[in-house]
Amino acid sequence: MRIFWLCVAFLLFGANIAHAKTAPRPLVSFGAATAMPTGLDELCRSQPAVCATMAGAGSAMLTATATDPEADRARLRLLKRVDATINAHVRQQSDRASYGVGDLWRPSGVGRNAVGDCEDLAIQKRLELLQAGFPPERLFLAIVYRTDLGLHTVLVARLDGGDMVLDSRSSFIESWARTPYQWVIAEQPGSPTQWNAVS
Secondary structure, eight states, rough: OOHHHHHHHHHHHHHHHHHHSSSSSSSOOOOEEEEOOOHHHHHHHHHHHHHHTTTOOOOOOOOTTOOOOHHHHHHHHHHHHHHHHHHHHHHEEEHHHSSSSSSOOOOOOOOOOEEHHHHHHHHHHHHHHHHHTTTTTGEEEEEEEEETTTTEEEEEETTTTEEEEEEETSSOEEEGGGSSEEEEEEEETEEEEEEEEOO
């Protein structure tokens, strides 16, 4: 009988391990510190006000506690609105076509002639969200990878329910763990100059 219960315990323990491996994690997991992307470093040196704004300097936050469910719903509505607006109104093109260089990080803008690639749209979304009162410590950039796409930059918004991705290549906002990417590096939330590997 003792052997029977040991076998049952082993099976249950094994099932819990398997479940833990497959269950999506709600928040991005940070590993070792790494250098910030060179394009962002150049942006912060040439336009320090943009980096200061992304870090939350002078921003007015949405007034709600971190555990308020209505705050999360309001934040998600704002995320969807900003994501849809930028994706629809910014013409996506490479830095080579826009600026004649291989990699240049700049806000895309939102006007009639707004153009940019993935990181430009991600930066613009972040600036728009901050202007609308989204808490700066809940926003961060991440670099991901997909075989057919290569490296790609997205904006991540941290809700109480988990990290959600605003992607220039998708019209949907979804959990970071459900995106079709391998996660490479990510900014510490609200800190544009501090980056870590994603573990």
